[in-house]
Amino acid sequence: MDRQPNLEGERLLxxxxxxDDWDALFAVAxxxxxxxQHPMHDRWQEPVFREFFDDALAKGGALAIVDRNSDQIIGSSRYQDYAPDDGGSVEIGWTFIAPxxxxxxxxxxxxxxxxxxxxRYVARVNFRVGESNHRSRKAMEKIGGALTDETYVAQLPDGPAVHVIYAITRESFANGPLANMNG
Structure with missing residues (x-):
């Protein structure tokens, strides 16, 4: 699976x-x-975001979100944890968008x-969301994400943070709210 494709939509690239995206992306972050509402609520600070940004580059799978009208970077997202076995799965996450x-x-x-x-490559996509991140949880439900009984505990500087896992399968996507969008 190509985890760093070029994808183009009606409003986004x-x-x-x-x-070289550092300045534009940090301006958003x-x-x-x-x-x-994010478990890493201090990520707006330059040293904390620098670590996040460097990790994104090191792991691959990170995408810049560009507004096609203004040609400006308005956020970022990633593909992580690609696993080709059993139909395949990948995680989409680390997403943030300018307010x-x-x-x-x-x-x-x-x-x-x-x-x-x-x-095109996997049967299931997972999304890891901070348990108390109600904005992201609502967004997951709006796009058809199903809350699973899986959780993940991240060890953060402020202590452990529980994340809930949402999933969208190839079949649920085909019958879900995003399938009817223009594209």
């Missing part, structure tokens, strides 16, 4: 994240509102593009 694009349908277009690409 997704492309591999590169080191430095808005405290982006991280207020001025919240509620605009950008997240739905982003996830539709990423899911369409992923389902």
């Amino acid at each position: 997704l492309r591999p994240l590169v080191r 430095s808005d405290k509102r982006v991280w207020e 001025d694009h919240w509620g605009s349908g950008i997240n739905a277009e982003l996830k539709r593009l990423m899911l369409e690409h992923a389902f």
Whole structure:
């Protein structure tokens, strides 16, 4: 599976994240509102975000989200943990979008593009969401994510953080809310 494809939608271009994207992406990430419900609520700070950014580049799978109208980077997302066995699975996550694009349908277009690409290779896509991140949990439900009984505990500087796992299968995607979007 190509975890760093170029994907194009009506309003978005997704492309591999590169080191030169630092300034534009940090301009988005430095808005405290982006991280207020996230388990890593201090990621708006330069040293904390630098670690996140460097990790994204090192692991591969990171994409810059570019607004096609303005040609500006408005966020980032990743494909992680690709597992080809048993029909295959991959995780989509580490997504953040500039607050001025919240509620605009950008997240739905982003996830539709990423899911369409992923389902060429895998039968299931997982999403790991902080248990108390109600904004992201609501967004997952809106795009057809099904809450599983799986959890993940991340060891963070402030202590353990419980994450819940949502899943979208190839079949649920084909019959879900994103299947009817223009694209």
